[in-house]
Amino acid sequence: MASExxxxxxxxxxxxxxxxxxxxxxxxxxxxxxxxxxxxxSECQSKRDSDNCE
Ligand SMILES: [Zn+2]
Numbered sequence: 100m101a102s103e104x105x106x107x108x109x110x111x112x113x114x115x116x117x118x119x120x121x122x123x124x125x126x127x128x129x130x131x132x133x134x135x136x137x138x139x140x141s142e143c144q145s146k147r148d149s150d151n152c153e
Contacts, residue, residue, distance in 0.1 A: 100115050100116060100147065100152050100153075101114075101115050101116060101117040101122075101153070102131075103115075103129045103130065103131055104129065104130045104131075104132070104133060104134055105122065105123040105127045105128070105129050106123065106127060106128045106129075106130075106134075106137075107121075107123045107126065107127055108126045108127060108128060109126075111137065111138055112138045112139065112140050113130070113133075113134050113137050113138065113139050113140065114139075114140045114143050115133075115139070115140075115143050115147075115152070116140075116142075116143040116146045116147065116151075116152040116153060117153050118146065118151070118152070118153040119140060119142050119143050119146065120142060121140065121142060
């Protein structure tokens with residue numbers, strides 16, 4: 100997993116896999132810890148479940 104959670108400024112979904120196809124690389128917010136009660140990216144969760152989250 101990535102060392103931080105990222106969210107596009109235009110979205111309310113948080114990503115945590117740097118190999119996610121939608122991983123924010125510009126205009127994003129970051130949090131060091133899992134944002135409680137917030138939506139998580141379904142692709143990131145799928146990658147984590149298949150042990151493919153980088
Ligand atoms: Zn994602």
